Amino acid sequence: MRARTRKRGWGILLAVVIVLGAGAVVLLSGLLDPHYETSDVDGPEGNDAQLLARGKYLAQAGDCMACHTAKDGPLYAGGVPIETPFGTIYGTNITPDKQHGIGEWTSADFYRALHDGLAPEHPLYPAMPYTTYRGIPREDSDALYAYLRTVPPIAVPDKPTEVPFPFNMRFLMRGWNPLFLKDELPDVSQGESQQWLRGRYLTNSLGHCTECHTPRGVFGQLKLGSTFEGGELGELNSPDITPEGLARRGWTPEHLQRFLALGLSPLGSAYGDMYEAFHFSTRHLSQEDNQAMVAYLTGDQPQPPQALPEPPQEQEEAQAGLTTGRSVYLAVCAGCHAVNGEGKPGATVALKGNSTVRNADAHNLVHVILHGLEARSFPEGDRQSMPGFADELTDEQIARLANHLRTRWGGQKGDVQPGDVGALR
């Protein structure tokens, strides 16, 4: 009796394994992949000037350049390395070159790549943000497709991905997608106005802000429960851009509008990967779209910005040398950022009230002190390069400097330890 029960139990388990296995094979084989029809833009209507202008604007709003145009390389010919925990993936050639680009794709192929992460030849990795582009409607996909067919075809082969086993088995993405590909992303702000709805599309779908500003899980998926709370982004951390996080650091809608349009605001300049996002994408947004994106980020009823607390009374004695945080600041920072931390127009940003100084996470502040920043151009004037001080200052001195800045001009605790600095060297 017992033997028979056990035998039946094994039989059921075997049947379940076979069914699951067969299901997995069918799923991973691509038999269940969605298919779409081609549209008018595959024909002569794809040459409509208005459509092409809209496609170009959408390509800017979608920041296709950031990954698909290498530094000093031809437009949309790919080659930008994207470092991921799973290996390096290179932005691909999306010019209309028939051999190396997407010249043989139909508008249906293009939509499927944006919407489902499935290129004609193989599944894409989510380094291509189809997880957010999924919200792009077919008509906008068609405009993008039509525009991309008009850029000069460049015969440059894609760089092969450097993704080791087992992640190099692209068909596994067909298993990833049902788990992590969502039709809608969570909203972090409240709103219902037309402006807010437009902003949601620009932010959550086209602008794919969440791809950098949301932390990721072990499978590389977005942790949507922590949407916009900031993530790790290579060497720098992307800051919290929830309405609460922005207000905590002093951002107002006006500051955000300036920042997205001009790359500069009283709270600091765009740096790191955000400079690219500003330069290639957000500065091209129309005024209406700029305001819509900000309306979505702050909500229809923006929170008042948190005032910068009065700094504590200066306790530190004036000293020569590099002993206190204040003396380090005066020795190597004040020459450019001014003694009172207000920066110098046309040269440096203010540190007093700076969004990075006000960030509870000191990672970026310490990283910039250690490694410096490149010179950058902005429509209202350039910001010069900042040298790194890794060779000049000890971990202890940098920790004291960071704490001096945080407590005086950031409203933050002076809790940076020398070990935190050492970890970022």
Add this chain to the structure above:
Amino acid sequence: MTLRTIPVSLTINGSKVGPIEVPEGLMMIDFLHEYANLTGTKLGCGQGVCHACAVILDKEDGSSTTVRSCITGVGFFADRSIRTVEGHAEEAGGAGAAKPSPVQQAFLEHYSFQCGYCTPGFVNAATVLVERLKREPIERNRVEQVVTESLNEHICRCTGYVRYYTAVRDLILATPGLTRENADAS
């Protein structure tokens, strides 16, 4: 309102200076001009770009580097040793005619400068390079590249750099001990 002050002592061109009470936010170039009566260091851009104001910081390990005095506070130099453009020529026995250093002599012979405003910075950077090569000679075929790397950040608006670079290159190639034969030379 009173300015907070700091007491500063340092060595400039081999001479002890201080302690002097100076405003804590004073930039080094102002200290040189106003407190040390050394006006040879020139203020160019005032924001660390042109390198006209570069002075030499001599480190404890025997190496040296240039530091931009317009954006570096005087406190940075406390108890340290620096050299300015005034410290290179040798005094010639009180006759008033100083003997230029080899770098200065090379610049004169090559007509490297016209207005001379950027020259103190070039003298200091080139001197740091020559001294480094005394400790760590390089292959002769790398000299041109290393000169460019060492002087690249110094901006000159008159002569277009060529005569500065040629002067330093020729000096290095003509000075025994700064270079060694090329690795691939047989």
